Amino acid sequence: MNKVMSNKWAIALYVLPAFILLAGLVYIPIFLTGYYGLMNWDGVGEMNFIGLDNYINLLQDSKFWFSARNSFILALVSTASLAIYLVISLILSGKIKGSEWLRKIYLIPMLLSSVAIAQLWIKIYDPNNGMLNSLLSTLGFENLPAWLAQRDTVLIAIIIAVIWQYAGFYIIIYSSALKGIPNSLVEAAQIDGANPIQIALKVKVPLISGVIKTTVVLAIVGSLKYFDLIWVMTGGGPNGASEVIASYMYKEAFSNYNAGYGSAIGFALLVLSLLITIIIQKITSSKEDLEY
Template sequence: MNKVMSNKAVIALYVIPALMFLLILVYVPIFLTGYYGLMDWNGIGEMKFIGLENYTKLIQDMKFWESSWHSVLLAIFSTLSLVIYLVVALVLSGKIKGADFLRKIYLIPMLLSSVAIAQLWLKVYDPNNGIINSLLTTLGVESPPAWLSEPDLVLYAIFVPIVWQYAGFYIIIYYAALKGIPKSLEEAAKIDGANPIQVALKIKVPLIMGVIKVTIILAIVGSLKYFDLIYVMTGGGPNGASEVIASYMYRQAFSTGAFGYGSAVGFALLVFCLIATFIIRKLTASDEEVQY
């Protein structure tokens, strides 16, 4: 077996198909996106090469920077929500009644599509018959807000279903990592007099820090390219108050017919994701690795 696996032809036989799929499905689309960004094109007719004109326009486009700021806010919110997911996972990993049932409950949003979740929360936020405003009216609030129609509230209102949508995903990741910690370490800490909070902060969290770093990258990069739920719920409105980079790219490419400019926005989004990943990896880099 070792002789076969040391054969370069056999290695190439295994590696080349994967490289071809990676090339076709990842790198070619990236190259084409950057290439289309150099064109004046509506997506159907003849392309006209205009050089860096789309990218120059992008730098001067305040709507693009406004949507970028919304994506950054969403990334910040998503990163902060990881604390909530981690706390829930810490609780579920302990000996509490109904932990198995709660884990199944948290996984429900993962079984639904983003469109279904958007439709559900549109009903929740309905200004006339929604659950939230009906409850506020019952409590004596005379004029409950129209959550998805007020520019100052819409982005925060959308953040709630996003947190709910991805709760099960991150909780399961943290739960699996916590369950991989040997019980002997926790028992030794308790013998030394550590309370549950100290065990969580001093033993469990440091031991799964590698997993936490990965989830931070997933949360930030995922937020920067988030699109579907926001597009279904608000379409980027009202007046661009909930527009993010991905929805702005879609609107430019398919709604206004500026496919070349939309491609430039998409390529800028790729660059932002790469920069964010690089910065996060640098900030969370550590020479020490906790082993157990």
């Protein structure tokens, strides 16, 4: 084994398949996306080089900035919802009756496809026969909105669906991290007289701070490139009110046959996600993760 690991050709041979796969699925598509963004191209015919015109137009495109606003709102709310998921995970990590069953219930959205979840919430938000309006009507509310058809309610409705969709994903991450904390540390805090809230805030949460940082990055970057559920539920409507960067990119590339401009939007989304990831890492890098 030592002979193999000391042979540079042998190391290259082992690494080459993974490198080819990574290059073919990640690096080459990224390069091509940036390259196509320099072209005036309908996605099928001849490409005409136009330099940075697509990227300059992007900076002046009010529709792009509106979709970016919606993506950032989704990212902020998704990040804030991590606190809810963390609290639920902390409660479930305690010795409460039925905690295992509750974990399984929270995992149900993970078992469904985004299309199925979108159809489910479309039925819930139905203005005439939907469960939400029926419940509100029973409670005495009047002039109930058409949640997915009004500009002032559509984004709220989508955000609620997204938060529900990813609840199980983040809860299982936090629950797994909390299970890794040695019981001796919790017992020591209890002996010192700490109550459950103090144990959660001063013992458990600091010990999983590295996991929390990772979920923040996942929530923000995932929200910025979110597409499928929104596309099925509203298609970016009504009148672009629920448009996000990914759906705007899709419309430009495949509906308006402007693949060059769509590629520029996609490349801008990549750069934006990368910059935000770096910023988050810089902000949190000064704080060392606790070890146990």
